Amino acid sequence: MNVPIARTALTEAEIESVLGPLRSGWLVQGPKVREFETKWSDFTAANHSLAVTSCTTGLHLAAVALGLGAGDEVIVPAFTWIATANIVEHQQAKTVFCDIDLETFNIDIPAMEAAITPRTKGIIPVHLFGLPANMDAVNAVAKKHGLWVIEDAACGFGATYHGKHVGTLGDAGSFSFHPRKAITTGEGGMVTTNNADLAETIRQLRDHGAAMSDHQRHLGPRPYLLADHPLAGYNQRMTDFQAALGAAQMDRAAKIVTERRRLAARFDEAFAGLDWLRTPQEPDGCKHSYQSYPCLFKAAEIRPDTVKRINGERNAWMEDLQAAGVSTRPATHAVHMLTYYREKYSLREEDMPNAFAANDCSISLPLFHGMTEAEQDYVIATVLKGPA
Known part of the structure; x- marks a missing residue:
């Protein structure tokens, strides 16, 4: 017998779900993306869920929206996937590693606090392998030092901390839909936050900085006019056929x-x-x-x-x-x-x-x-x- 480390398991209905957007002709950031976001918020109890191209881009968007810039420092656990640190580097900021608790593989709180300097802007705790980090302690340290918290919840689907789903405990969280994850869209991610202003900034940043999406404009009273772009954003929008697959899986x-x-x-x-x-x-x-x-x-x-x-x-x-x-x-x-x-x-x-x-x-x-x-x-x- 050969047993793989992981295997994607999709139902026929989930596979068929991808055909809907392909037949409709609406392929990017459309109704299926909104459906997936709604189901994700319902499952996690997050006030806002925003579908993006990957967990990595979700972490990056959250960091940009929170103002991370050149010369800032962000504390990251040393044992994690490299993307957690890379998004800090992409903003010309400095990654400051701290050690982990070997019992849980998650961030070590005393080491985390010891790593804070006057240049520290935020902390990215990781809910590694699906085990929640000690978020009460993380948030207490962050509040004490005036820092933001972005939860790397790449592996966190279904994980809860004192009854609350991970990704809803800091300023923002980001989940992964890589093929090894429990919910997969091939590539893809979801940003969660309870902060309406932060959600709106991330929503714009993922779509070239546009004030409204193409789908919103298409359904509005003047679809022939282009949107304003208040921000210099990115193209990190999820496709509708990816979202259709994710939304179908959320039913189970x-x-x-x-x-x-x-x-x-x-x-x-x-x-x-x-x-x-x-x-x-x-x-x-x-x-x-x-x-x-x-x-x-x-x-x-x-x-x-x-x-x-x-x-x-x-x-x-x-x-x-x-x-x-x-x-x-x-x-x-x-x-x-x-x-x-x-x-x-x-x-x-x-x-x-x-x-x-x-x-x-x-x-x-x-x-x-x-x-x-x-x-x-x-x-x-x-x-x-x-x-x-």
Whole structure:
């Protein structure tokens, strides 16, 4: 048997949904985009949801709308996907990395506050792998220092923090619809915010800075007149056929989240007795949505002087699992160890020791909605054989 790390599972109705916009002739930023945005707001309880081309562009738009500019600093956890940091660089601002809590893989609050300087403008906490960051603490620090907060909720679909959906807890949030995500539109993203003024600025920025969209103008009393452009914006609009696919999947949103949690619970039970594999944590008040199932290999043995050894053992085990038909991945990467950031800011692996350990010792196991019981049983049985 071969079990992939992830697999897209779409119903026939969802596949057929894409044909509607193609037949209608309205392909960009039209009625299906509005439907998707409405369903997203209904599911997350966000006051405003704005569909864009990716989670990355959503983070970027939010940062631009909040005034991020050259010379500013933004605090970013060192263990995340590189896009979290890249959007800061795109504004000629400075990415300031802080370490993570190795128990949760999320931002470490004392390290985050220690990284604040007079030039700090904001914080981008990440709800990594679907586990909410400690948003009460993040927001308290941000308020104390007068900083904005953008939630990187790329993996956050279905995750809640003390009963509130992630992406609604800071100034803005951004979600991903990449094929590995629970809701997918191929590429695509959604920005959420409860701030009406911020939402309007992002709405304009995604559409070349236009005061109204083509669809609004088309339905208005004078469709023959072009819109004003109060801002120098970008072309980061979602297509209607992408939105149709996303909107169709939202009809089974709760089912998708429930299924992922059920699969994770089976893994938790099966691996509870393993002292060499630490399974995902779920702190009080947090509901994990299990965008992936990230574990820490030989967590009890991790020290600065053992990381490289454990990394070699993990890699050998991953190779054995791959040979047995079970695909795995490192959970994600430590961005401060990647060439661009390492060289630009003269960073060393040990500058963020927990992110370094997570980079070299984490392992994600296959988990996706549509995973069969036979597939999961095979993964469980293969993992329980242990590393050589």
